[in-house]
Amino acid sequence: MTMVDARGSSRVTGSHSATDAMLQCAENFAAARRTGSEPIRARPARPATGVAVLACMDARLDVNTLLGLDEGDAHILRNAGGVVTDDMIRSLAVSQHQLGTTEIILLHHTQCGMMTVTDDGFREQLFERTGFRPPWPVHAFGDLEVDVRTSVARLRASPFLAASTSVRGFIYDVVSGVLREVDAGAEVA
Numbered sequence: 582m583t584m585v586d587a588r589g590s591s592r593v594t595g596s597h598s599a600t601d602a603m604l605q606c607a608e609n610f611a612a613a614r615r616t617g618s619e620p621i622r623a624r625p626a627r628p629a630t631g632v633a634v635l636a637c638m639d640a641r642l643d644v645n646t647l648l649g650l651d652e653g654d655a656h657i658l659r660n661a662g663g664v665v666t667d668d669m670i671r672s673l674a675v676s677q678h679q680l681g682t683t684e685i686i687l688l689h690h691t692q693c694g695m696m697t698v699t700d701d702g703f704r705e706q707l708f709e710r711t712g713f714r715p716p717w718p719v720h721a722f723g724d725l726e727v728d729v730r731t732s733v734a735r736l737r738a739s740p741f742l743a744a745s746t747s748v749r750g751f752i753y754d755v756v757s758g759v760l761r762e763v764d765a766g767a768e769v770a
């Protein structure tokens with residue numbers, strides 16, 4: 582498959598044309614910081630709000646805008662589905678025990694791609710395309726609310742996260758923009 586880049590030339594998909602455009606944006610970003618009225622200094626690494634967000638990677642879910650977050654405010658961890666994997670637990674453990682966050686927001690959304698595949702189906706698709714079957718679970722799911730509840734329970738039960746942590750789960754509607762909390766039941770003692 583080919584696509585036409587910003588300069589009008591045809592390239593194989595996966596070229597760096599979009600990356601190049603973003604690099605220009607990054608140059609402008611640094612230039613604006615250099616010319617800002619405030620002296621240049623990095624904000625503290627500890628998130629100002631004490632919040633870590635675990636969200637799906639869906640491109641329609643703009644976590645910073647949705648939650649009103651600015652640079653330095655929160656940790657935002659993302660993967661396909663916003664799934665509570667061991668690696669997400671690893672990052673949350675660092676977030677809490679090294680960088681002082683005390684609240685977790687779990688963020689799933691309507692029209693999630695992980696509801697359009699099955700574990701077996703996607704593994705077969707990968708095998709057909711690449712010749713390899715992944716050793717890792719795909720973590721497809723069929724019901725958003727059930728998955729949010731299960732994920733919240735998994736976070737609350739993790740021995741690596743602080744027992745006092747606030748863990749709340751939400752579903753974002755990609756059409757209406759409404760964020761709705763899922764009643765995940767009583768906190769696990």
Ligand SMILES: [Zn+2]
Nearest residue numbers: 637639693694
């Ligand atoms: Zn998703």
